[in-house]
Amino acid sequence: MTDMDETLPRTMVEPVEEDGEMVLNMGPHHPSTHGVIRLILRMDGEVIREAVPDIGYLHRGIEKVAEKAGWAGFMPYTDRVDYLGAMFVNHAYARVVERLLGIEVPPRAEYLRVLADELNRIASHLICLGSITMDLGAYTPFLHGIREREKINDLFEEWCGARLTYNYMRVGGVSFDLPAGLRPKILDFLDGFEVFIDEFNRLITWNEIFVKRCAGIGVIPPDLAVGYGLVGPNLRASGVDFDLRRDQPYAAYPDLEFEVPVGKGYAGRVGDTFDRFYVRILEMQQSARIIRQVLRRLPLGPILGKVPKKIKPEKGAEAHARIESARGDLFIYAMADGTENPWRLRVRTGSFNALSILGALAPGMMVADLVAFFASLDVIAPETDR
């Protein structure tokens, strides 16, 4: 197998017969790779000896786009960074520009941002949980998840006109107030949703076959999780009790009460695939709790702060902002050169870091377990590639 490393580019796949090992190409269109990601696996029978992720199929040069589109014009592009959690990227980008300009966001806008984030978090987690079960051969739970997510998409459509790429947030606030009549619909959805979680748990979470496929698989110890920069639910499933919403609070989160679920080895060991699955279920319950509080306390007032006509941060100004997205700590760094275009914008996403740990953990795993492990990392290809 050494000759692959030496003579061929690592991404070229040559079947190698010595020692009975072979190189298997998983993806870029494999159903379990969720988008377009390719894994090059060196296999000994069913056991993986080496796994090399090959990414970039969905690279759209979003950082270069930012330099061309300008500070104000970049907001719609942020939706495309993560199509399952567009609100988070909106929010992170708005926050970095607000930090650069020192803009105050009115309280109502901060609450509406939290409301949008948490609804989006539920929608995103539903897809993640659904696709974990689907990758393990259970198709029905996925449809149940999609059905609930459709309801959230409908709510968003009524709220801001879009179902996926919302372009909802603005520098200094949000673009639309909560429409009259949406509040009872959200509450209706939550009433059904809490029943749904119970149903989902009975349908699949504690299903014996499912638990056996997930428990003890792909255990990520906390030091490795931190070293590889795992964030969000993946980090918390490994037992690291950290959530930006609680520990580096932003928006309206300081006023809201919620718990941060942490992996405890619910069915196997701390940091295994099942913990990553179950932590997301618990997170959705907390999101529902946050949404109820937001709807109860939503302050009155403007939804957009005082924003200059032209967004032009001073030359050399730089800032970073972080958001707890569905896939964890979303980091955006921006630097200005005094014009209407960013000099540099850097987006570092949760999926990018999550995928980088795959090569370290896959050796020794069976292919079928790799599918479960990979699904539980909740990697979204466009978010990895940007």
Next chain:
Amino acid sequence: MEVAAVLARVREAFPDAAVDADAEARDPYVQVVPRAVPEVLKFLRDGADLRYDFLMAVTGVDLLGLADPPVFRVLYHLYSYTHRHTLVVRADVPRDQPVLPSVASLYPTATWHEREAWDLLGIRFEGHPDPRRILLPEEWQGHPLRKDWVEGETALGYSTRRTTLMDLLRGAAGPAKGE
């Protein structure tokens, strides 16, 4: 620990390598010489009340036209889960010889971040375990986030130009009527 105290400790430990620091900046930073980056990061990661255990991102910035002489600035955004504090370490490398030591052995996450900085900006990290492109295809030429990068007429055999509706209205492109 207050960020000013952290910066004072870094300057005390590295009197020659830490050339600049600002605790009042929007993102407080310490500027170090490129070759000292690994030891400074190791100091920040392992120091008892520092414990910057999370490398949030490695970011390259092309300062062509903003700095004289032109440099690439490499930023290491650090965060500590233990103490909940943030710090930016930065280093400037000359644009004509953009090389600095890799920190992949300190922070495994840097492996991919440094590959990305190489891919998009052409900054080389010495001692990197896997110095390949990551997002762009292997046969790609150049580094698109450099400020002097010019998009070619074609890329990898595909045209990079698109006829827009405005071009058609102006008659600038497309076949003329009747031909």
